[in-house]
Amino acid sequence: MNLNLLWNRARPFIGEIATLSGLSLLSSLAALAIPWLAGNFLAGVVGDVGDDLYPTVALLLTALVTLAIINIVVAVLSEHASGRILAGLRREVYAHIQAMPLSFHDHSRSGDLLALMTYEVENLSRFLTATLANVPAMIMTAAGASLLLFLIDPTIGLIVPIIVPVFFILARLFGRRLRNASRRFRKAETDLIMLAESDLEMISATKAFATEDSFQQRYGEAIEKARVLAVAQARLAAVLGPALALAAAIAAIAILVAGNGQIDNGGRTPGEVFTFLLYAALLTRPVGGLAETYGAFQIARGTLARLENVLSKPIEDGYAGTVRLGRAQGAIRLENVKFAYPGRPTIFDGLNLSIAPGQIVALTGENGLGKSTLVRLLLRFYEIDSGRITLDGIDISDLQIQDLRRQFGYVPQQPLLFNGTIAQNIAFDATDPDPVALKRAIDLAQASEFIDRLPHGLSTRVGDHGVRLSGGQRQRIALARALLRDPPIYILDEATSMYDLDSEAAFVEACIGALKGRTVIIISHRPASLALADRVLDATDLRLGGQAPEPG
Numbered sequence: 398m399n400l401n402l403l404w405n406r407a408r409p410f411i412g413e414i415a416t417l418s419g420l421s422l423l424s425s426l427a428a429l430a431i432p433w434l435a436g437n438f439l440a441g442v443v444g445d446v447g448d449d450l451y452p453t454v455a456l457l458l459t460a461l462v463t464l465a466i467i468n469i470v471v472a473v474l475s476e477h478a479s480g481r482i483l484a485g486l487r488r489e490v491y492a493h494i495q496a497m498p499l500s501f502h503d504h505s506r507s508g509d510l511l512a513l514m515t516y517e518v519e520n521l522s523r524f525l526t527a528t529l530a531n532v533p534a535m536i537m538t539a540a541g542a543s544l545l546l547f548l549i550d551p552t553i554g555l556i557v558p559i560i561v562p563v564f565f566i567l568a569r570l571f572g573r574r575l576r577n578a579s580r581r582f583r584k585a586e587t588d589l590i591m592l593a594e595s596d597l598e599m600i601s602a603t604k605a606f607a608t609e610d611s612f613q614q615r616y617g618e619a620i621e622k623a624r625v626l627a628v629a630q631a632r633l634a635a636v637l638g639p640a641l642a643l644a645a646a647i648a649a650i651a652i653l654v655a656g657n658g659q660i661d662n663g664g665r666t667p668g669e670v671f672t673f674l675l676y677a678a679l680l681t682r683p684v685g686g687l688a689e690t691y692g693a694f695q696i697a698r699g700t701l702a703r704l705e706n707v708l709s710k711p712i713e714d715g716y717a718g719t720v721r722l723g724r725a726q727g728a729i730r731l732e733n734v735k736f737a738y739p740g741r742p743t744i745f746d747g748l749n750l751s752i753a754p755g756q757i758v759a760l761t762g763e764n765g766l767g768k769s770t771l772v773r774l775l776l777r778f779y780e781i782d783s784g785r786i787t788l789d790g791i792d793i794s795d796l797q798i799q800d801l802r803r804q805f806g807y808v809p810q811q812p813l814l815f816n817g818t819i820a821q822n823i824a825f826d827a828t829d830p831d832p833v834a835l836k837r838a839i840d841l842a843q844a845s846e847f848i849d850r851l852p853h854g855l856s857t858r859v860g861d862h863g864v865r866l867s868g869g870q871r872q873r874i875a876l877a878r879a880l881l882r883d884p885p886i887y888i889l890d891e892a893t894s895m896y897d898l899d900s901e902a903a904f905v906e907a908c909i910g911a912l913k914g915r916t917v918i919i920i921s922h923r924p925a926s927l928a929l930a931d932r933v934l935d936a937t938d939l940r941l942g943g944q945a946p947e948p949g
């Protein structure tokens with residue numbers, strides 16, 4: 398049940414929550430004292446009782462000031478508590494999403510995850526703040542006002558049995574509809590985020606193909622859909638609270654009419670009836686407020702369910718791998734490996750391959766044969782269906798997964814750059830890399846010439862996905878990133894496919910020394926890169942099963 402999810406995250410803050418509840422209790426006591434004091438005051442004013450008015454006024458003012466102070470403290474404290482619960486939740490969701498396997502990310506919508514991590518979690522925060530601050534006070538005020546009304550006059554206490562069933566009927570009636578409306582609205586909002594994200598990425602294609610109008614129309618339709626659904630949700634949420642407050646107010650009026658009859662026949666003083674009125678009014682507010690909170694809870698439940706759905710999905714089990722590895726020698730073996738992407742045809746059906754430490758192996762072959770898939774399996778991005786992959790004789794499924802991945806300098810087909818400087822993109826997570834190592838990596842990747850020509854050199858910002866660089870320059874940055882780490886194994890997946898021929902030749906020349914003693918897998922079709930290899934494998938052979946040809 399998703400309330401557990403919230404409770405587990407709230408538990409570390411139990412002290413703050415208890416303080417809040419205590420203060421809420423005080424605030425509701427102050428609120429409950431006010432009608433009684435005001436009734437006495439009025440009785441004094443209209444001359445029901447001949448007492449001195451000053452003590453009552455002093456008490457009334459004290460209660461009002463206390464109430465104001467407590468409400469301010471509660472509002473600030475609840476913001477602190479819910480903010481910290483939320484920050485924890487955000488960190489947890491972020492870490493969990495990062496630790497999920499790539500197969501999860503292949504099938505999830507990034508817009509969905511983004512929406513969950515941003516505006517949905519924020520809505521949840523607002524709900525938490527309102528709930529922590531107000532619900533205990535609302536319940537206590539409603540219960541206290543009902544009890545006091547009942548004590549003053551049991552007939553007036555009848556307001557409670559009238560309101561409670563109305564509350565439940567309305568809540569049931571609205572709850573499910575509100576939840577459905579909120580689900581539809583949220584999906585429309587997520588679609589809007591995803592569409593904006595993908596349209597922004599496609600902007601140059603949009604301009605090149607002059608499709609701005611149709612993209613704007615499509616986005617406009619999505620906006621309209623979200624707007625209509627937002628109104629539908631808001632309408633339901635807007636009706637619930639006031640409808641209940643109205644029901645409670647009508648009940649209060651009925652009681653006042655009855656009270657008025659009692660004044661007429663001398664059973665009640667106007668001061669007492671005034672107190673009734675204030676208690677009845679006091680009762681309508683928390684009842685309406687509770688109904689609104691119930692509505693907000695229905696919306697928050699949807700977010701909680703989606704959070705739970707993500708947080709309950711298993712992370713890659715390799716993070717818990719117990720076998721640790723320092724620096725590997727770089728011996729790789731695949732034994733009878735079978736693999737297919739879920740729901741797709743088999744790619745490897747009994748693949749055997751061994752690569753000795755320090756060997757440079759090139760993989761060639763047609764598109765779609767599984768060359769990139771093979772290296773993704775070495776990095777354990779996907780789990781093999783059967784067989785075994787070992788590194789230095791250790792089954793990679795036993796290795797702590799980050800220890801495994803740190804052995805590789807992986808340059809993927811599409812260089813992945815982020816919107817930062819060239820230096821940050823090369824260093825990646827290594828803060829302040831050794832300048833000598835950095836220069837060496839840049840020189841090897843044949844990147845120094847173009848970097849030197851940039852206006853800010855290494856501090857030049859590259860734009861989203863490195864959009865301000867050429868394709869070949871992006872590849873050089875990605876290659877320098879891998880070379881900086883100087884790992885025992887390199888995987889270069891079409892890493893120089895966009896290099897001009899001279900630069901590629903220079904890279905190959907430079908690599909002969911630099912890659913000595915490193916195990917290297919090069920996926921390439923280009924003769925210059927293939928010339929580096931001790932051994933060239935055709936991917937067609939790997940798919941057949943059996944032993945891939947050993948070096949001659």
Ligand SMILES: Nc1ncnc2c1ncn2[C@@H]1O[C@H](COP(=O)(O)OP(=O)(O)OP(=O)(O)O)[C@@H](O)[C@H]1O
Pocket residue numbers: 503738739741744762763764765766767768769770771810936
């Ligand atoms: N994440 C994925 N989910 C499902 N199928 C995939 C996934 N990635 C690749 N494939 C499929 O697996 C097959 C092998 O893809 P892979 O990228 O390994 O080929 P490749 O030999 O590297 O091709 P290329 O030379 O074009 O880079 C292709 O048919 C592709 O459609």
